[in-house]
Amino acid sequence: MRREIGYWHREGRELFYYLEFEPQTAQFFLTCEHRPPGAEMSVRRVPLSEARGERYYEDALLIIKEELFRDYRI
Numbered sequence: 001m002r003r004e005i006g007y008w009h010r011e012g013r014e015l016f017y018y019l020e021f022e023p024q025t026a027q028f029f030l031t032c033e034h035r036p037p038g039a040e041m042s043v044r045r046v047p048l049s050e051a052r053g054e055r056y057y058e059d060a061l062l063i064i065k066e067e068l069f070r071d072y073r074i
Contacts, residue, residue, distance in 0.1 A: 001020065001021045001023070002018050002019070002020045002021075002031075003018060003019045003020075003063065004016065004017070004018055005017050005018060005019050005056050005059045005060055005063060006055065006056040006059065008055075011037075012036075012037035013034075013035070013036050013037065014034075014035040014036075015032055015033070015034055015035075016032070016033040016035070017030070017031070017032050017055065017056045018030075018031040018032075018033070019031075019048075019059075019060040019063055019064075020045070027047060027048075027049075028047070028048035028049075028060070028064065029045050029046060029047055029048060029051075030045075030046050030047075030048055030051040030054055030056065030057060030060055031043060031044070031045045031046075032044045032045075032055075048060060048061075
């Protein structure tokens with residue numbers, strides 16, 4: 001599962017940030033896809049437990065907290 005949490009663009013260089021969840025391991029990841037002009041895309045994927053200080057880390061935590069404590073009715 002993946003949710004876009006950020007986007008950065010400057011002079012043709014694009015960075016897409018995602019919060020990802022792997023159900024098989026029950027682990028969250030902060031993923032950054034870097035798309036520079038004229039070059040191949042690269043992906044950096046960091047476990048959320050090790051991503052403190054990374055761009056959009058706080059946003060990822062906020063999304064998890066909001067969803068975790070949402071008032072669901074069963």
